[in-house]
Amino acid sequence: MTVYSIKDLEKLTGIKAHTLRIWEQRYDIITPGRTKTNIRYYTEDNLKVVLNIALLNRNGIKISKIAKMEKEEILEKVAAISDINFESDVQLDALTLSMIEMDEYKFDRIISTNIQQLGFERTMIEVIYPFLDKLGLLWLTGSINPAQEYFMTYLIRQKIIAAIDSVPIAMGMDIPKFLIYLPEGEDQELSLLFMHYILKSRQFKVVYIGKNVTVSDIQDAHHIHKPDFIYTIISKDFVKPSLKEYISTLKDNFPSTQLLLSGYQVLTQNIQDEKLVTILKNLDDTIEFLSGKKNK
Numbered sequence: 001m002t003v004y005s006i007k008d009l010e011k012l013t014g015i016k017a018h019t020l021r022i023w024e025q026r027y028d029i030i031t032p033g034r035t036k037t038n039i040r041y042y043t044e045d046n047l048k049v050v051l052n053i054a055l056l057n058r059n060g061i062k063i064s065k066i067a068k069m070e071k072e073e074i075l076e077k078v079a080a081i082s083d084i085n086f087e088s089d090v091q092l093d094a095l096t097l098s099m100i101e102m103d104e105y106k107f108d109r110i111i112s113t114n115i116q117q118l119g120f121e122r123t124m125i126e127v128i129y130p131f132l133d134k135l136g137l138l139w140l141t142g143s144i145n146p147a148q149e150y151f152m153t154y155l156i157r158q159k160i161i162a163a164i165d166s167v168p169i170a171m172g173m174d175i176p177k178f179l180i181y182l183p184e185g186e187d188q189e190l191s192l193l194f195m196h197y198i199l200k201s202r203q204f205k206v207v208y209i210g211k212n213v214t215v216s217d218i219q220d221a222h223h224i225h226k227p228d229f230i231y232t233i234i235s236k237d238f239v240k241p242s243l244k245e246y247i248s249t250l251k252d253n254f255p256s257t258q259l260l261l262s263g264y265q266v267l268t269q270n271i272q273d274e275k276l277v278t279i280l281k282n283l284d285d286t287i288e289f290l291s292g293k294k295n296k
Contacts (some may be wrong), residue, residue: 003033004042011138012047012096013054020050029053038261047100052078055093058175079109079175080195095131099144099152107155120163120203124282128156132190153190160193170203178260178291179227181218182211183246186223187262188233195286202290215249222254225243229252234263243269251276 006017015023022073023029030049032040042050052074054134056066059183066074076098079092091110098106114123135152138144178199189211199206207225209217218230231249238246250259261271262280273279280286 004047006032006040006042009042009047009050012100012144013050013093013107015050023053023063027063029052029063030068034153044100048097051093051097051100054096055081055090056095056295082295090129091127095127096134099135099148102148102151104155107152111159115163117235118199124217128159132156144161156190157193160190160197164193164197164200165196167200170200170205175203175205176229177207177225177227178229178231179207179225180231182233184212184214185236186211186233186263188235191233197234197255198287198290204290206208206273215253218250219253222257223288225255229258229260231260231262234261234265237265243271247277249269260289270279 004012006020009015009016009020020030024032030046032042032046035041053063053066055078056074057063061077062257069077078094090115094110095107095251096102098110107139109124111127114127118126133147139149139255178211180192180195180199182188192211194209207221207227209221221227222230233245234243237243241249245260245262255276257276259277260280261277266279267281271277271279278289279287
């Protein structure tokens with residue numbers, strides 16, 4: 001059984017520990033367990049209750065009124081609010097709840113509704129990426145378990161792949177072609193898949209060769225496709241070779257192809273733009289760069 005401290009609940013729900021204690025004492029909404037040394041702990045059921053209550057409370061329903069509701073009424077109101085309120089906090093609360101419960105139906109309803117209202121790209125930027133930031137924080141602090149993280153990552157991955165598949169393949173001789181990949185040991189697959197969607201939705205040609213790709217693999221794909229651009233994300237540190245040595249190897253092997261580089265290590269190691277090397281600092285930078293290529 002997974003148990004949580006009051007600090008875990010604070011991180012997961014956004015409700016301050018002091019407020020949670022008031023809710024316990026004044027409204028008897030949740031009853032924590034106690035260790036042999038009299039330290040509070042909370043169960044997964046407690047966490048679900050607080051997430052639901054927090055979502056309703058943020059949407060203007062007083063805690064005194066929520067305390068009098070039956071469980072079924074709370075769940076109905078949470079579902080209704082999640083479907084019509086697209087404010088960031090509400091969507092993050094709803095996604096966090098679907099993760100804790102490992103509820104694919106709830107996740108699908110939230111994301112599908114957002115896609116219908118905002119479109120896929122805005123849903124990624126305004127809903128999924130903020131949630132992934134929160135997920136990373138929760139993982140680092142031990143507030144969620146690996147199964148919950150893997151569950152959500154898989155579902156998000158499937159949504160991105162479905163979005164990619166829904167976009168027609170660009171046809172024509174003069175359309176710029178991008179070869180995209182992740183180096184060995186790099187794990188930013190969701191970001192690379194989203195880049196695939198961004199490129200394809202803007203009617204560029206894309207050759208996606210995945211993760212754990214060696215320079216030899218790139219050479220094989222490059223020989224067949226002769227791309228105009230090679231794009232990758234580098235977030236983990238290179239030791240042997242160093243990042244600068246790795247970039248030099250790419251330049252030596254593909255002297256006629258423009259390299260597009262992004263990721264934490266590219267920025268922190270102060271890699272600079274130069275001939276045939278372009279640094280894309282963030283998503284806005286990337287979209288601006290692509291817009292320039294599309295207009296030519």
